[in-house]
Amino acid sequence: MTNGFDFSPGAQVPLTGMDGGTAATQALASAAYRDSPVEALVGINDGAAVSAPRMSLFQPNLGEAWAHAVQTRMLGASRNELVQSFGVEPQSVVEHCLAANRIRKERDDRLSVLMIVFGVLFLPGVLVWLGAFQLRKTLSALSGKRKGAGAFGGIVLAVAVGFAVLLAIRPPFTGFWHEYFRVVMIAPVIGWYWSKRICERTAKDLRDRWDGLVKGSGVGAKIPQAVPRNPDQIRAESLRQSLAKLSAEQNSNVVFYAGPKGILGMGSRWGSWHMAEELVPREGLAEIHPFRSWDVIRAIHDRLRMLERGPLHTGGFPKASIRHWVVVPTGAGAGKISRPSGSEVEGYSVKDFEIQRICNEQQFGKGSRHYLGIQFVLWDGNLVITLMVTVTVLAHTLRVEVTGHALGPIDGLFTSGPPAKEKTITKPVKFWETKTVSLPLIDTGEVVRLAARAPLTRFPGILNYLGGSLKLPEPFGLRHTWADKPWQHRFMADDALRAATPVLRAVHGAAIHVMQENGVDTSQFTNRSMVLGGMVQGVEPRKADAYDA
Template identity: 60%
Template sequence: MAALDDLRRAAGVEFDFAPGAQVPLSGADSGRTGVSHAIASVAYREGVAPDAIREPNDAAEVKSGKFSLLEPNLGEAFTRAIETRMLGDGRKPLIQSFGAEPQTVVEHCLAAKRIRRQRDRRLTIIMVVCGLLFLPGVLIWLGLFQLRRTLAGAQDRRAGVLGQALLALVAALIVFLVIRLPVDGVLRIYLWAVLPAPIAGWFLARQVAERTARNLHAHWSDLLGGGGTGARIPEAVPQNPNDKEAERLRVGLAKLAAEQSSNLTYYAGNQGILGMGVRWASWQLAEELRPRDPGRDIDPFRSWDVARAIHDQLRMLERGPLHTGGFPAPSITHWVVRHVGGAKEVSRPEGPNADAYSFSNIEVQRICNEQQYDSGDRHYLGVQFVLWDGELVVTMMISVTVLHHTLRIEVTAHALGPIHGFFRKKPEGKTKDVRNALKPWKMDKQPLPLVDAKEVVRLAARAPLTWFPARLDKLGGTLSLPEPFGLRHTWATTPWEHRFMVDDALRTATPVLRVAHAAALRVLEENGVDITPFESRSQALSGQVQTAEPKKADEYNM
């Protein structure tokens, strides 16, 4: 129980074991967006090398193992990488996935792992019966397949004519030696069965692997077709108060949800704000604070007063004088932004004013009022729109600073585009062209099994080692995800190639800018500030923003 208590405290949230807990399901309220399902579909992909994940982002690293026969496919490598990176003990902080639901992706990875583990249990039994009892024959066949893969040099290449001839010669020599061994009786019958027994096991293993492959393909197709069901992960439901592994998964999923709602985000130089995309434009209103009435000072106010007024007014963005649809309900958050540059790792909030993964409201107000210059975190008020079923994330960040007698209100626009098309690839069944018996001039498509001979051998060889994942990682290889890692921004593309997405991003800027200026001017007027220069500058910016065009603001044209 002490270990479970430590596990709960590490999450930053208190958990109590509740008898009769239900199986977690990914529902509509937990982020069933197209983006989440597209990313989760990779966990169900079979028959693809893990190197394919480098297509959407070449920063992913695929490490080869000692034996190519034990290397994972894309789905296995992706599932293992996601589970380790997002649920592993002592993992690094994650970047928020705006426009996607990371818990949904992780749940589908766990569901895919569960399907494969059920397959591996059956394959392990087959390996024990047909492999362990006839171990010499299994080693001979595995050696031949490993030799073939070594000659081929890659998972999807053939060994070539010379390689095939060499393999046939070696196999014939082994069969000849087995038959000619000078033994009699039961030992002779056993030796004659050494080579055929693994073949019978291979046939059974092929049936198991084919059923599982079709199941995985069905999940893959459903997720990309818009009809994906919730991921079932009953192993995350503790069966008793001492079920440490289930409690670890449950707490890990809770930590993931808490980190997703953190109010700390990171500015990474010309990459923009991680998770929100690059800054493509900015507008600044900076004028002198002068009293409206001669001989009387302005009433004292703070940056937080202006930021809070803008926050309250932004909540009215979804309302308008005409019933035209307009803005959906935005997400409005007071962000603490930390500069990380090109760092490969980010840090979580620290100090007495940090609660789990977020800064307290008091600390956010202090940063807004006091940390406007020199080193340290900065405060931004963000209004965010998640559009196109998560494919487009438009974020307007507003900062309020006061230096000497100058009040500056800066509005910057960030956009995160669609995920890479790699995640939209649907499963394709294997077929071959055959001539129609009744119409010889016509060719028909004949379906082929999803799992071929070499794939069955790979799965059977890996199955007993799946109970020792760390050892299997060393022998077969691993996939390392790009850092700093976040499910959404890691594989995002630019939105500027989609006309309607560009229109949505550009149209968002004008209303947000005008609301921010109107709310700020009201606070200034209430505190006795001469708003004449602010109004003039605001009107100029209001006209300028109508010609807003996407440009690389974070590169400063240098």
């Protein structure tokens, strides 16, 4: 038993959830295979940061930084709690990060052999070439700030080439060292050629996976290192348990309300409707029959399950997820979240008897609160609509509150495919015409960068120190961190607004029915419900959690 989760069944093959994954899942998974600059992630979320490299030659690209950061953050032994990713299967994303890291590791193992052969035996030449490329990369980075810096980078590389030719023609010394210095600058070029072929093979594989995931036809992630084959494979067993722990946390019934940010993972609150009236006996009765908040919530739960049924065959609501949630308050600027623990919690989820107690008793003052949520995952996971219901009874007043939350599509950075490696040039003879020529997937500078990083991939701490790393925003969740606003998409906005009216009426109808059965005069509740039914038809999204008034 570990953290309340039983791993006794033994070795299991991790499976991709949600019937192969949704578009949002595959979009996030595709980031593990990308070769674009890592700085693009910073523009999406202000909490993300990329530490400046001490040597730009060791700086990771987006795929390398993303796969390493997500794997460490979501599977690390000392990691903090995660925010649930509604509309996304986080285990599938992490599995693709593991698969991408495995592909790069196999490439780096081959590059490391070449670096040992050519880097150790011809160390002076390798150091000269690495220094030239580092200086060229630094000057190229300054080209946007200083005019002419980019041209100086080309000059540096030309000087290195000239030096290699000079040594090959007129090497110094005599005897063995004469012949050694003749090839000391040429041998690394041979190693570079072999490295280029290895890098191009891997780049093609990574870009094919990237393209397949974005288009929805990507292959599943292969992570044999997560399947222990005997009891002595502690590392594989630990990885398998971490993946199982991730799935258990994803299925938790505890969510966190972070002020203006709304419920983490569900989005900010864009609408709120309240029905609060006095509980008085129906005419002819001395007093009402006692009932509790849980009785009303249970009736609402049963009524919401019937929403997908309608009198007309028009499609209507898809099957929704209806769950009881324990909502924990947290600060808007909190750096981490803390899940409840104790005998009332099992496998990251609060037990049913404790949920009922919270619903009936924790309605005022400190402590977590109970909400009943109905959630629609639409547009292949790109739109998550959640309507939360809470029932409170204070003194003689019963209050039924419905709030709407919407989480928009994944940022467009994750849905873009690999750009074609080509350029348009002018024909040499027919200069008035142009043609498009294909470029190699990996250029010279990229081969040098990968070869320089390869021996250090077994020492991620040193590699992060030299090349920098990606810091993920906290509290971290794969889905809400990179989500855009749904109101910029016409049909997504329509779906969010249309869902509110039938849900609100179902909630009010179930609550009024329970009160009628228990002898409550429901005339005031019925009038208020009709007023809210009219208001919700003209509702517009607003910042309900900002309290602008």
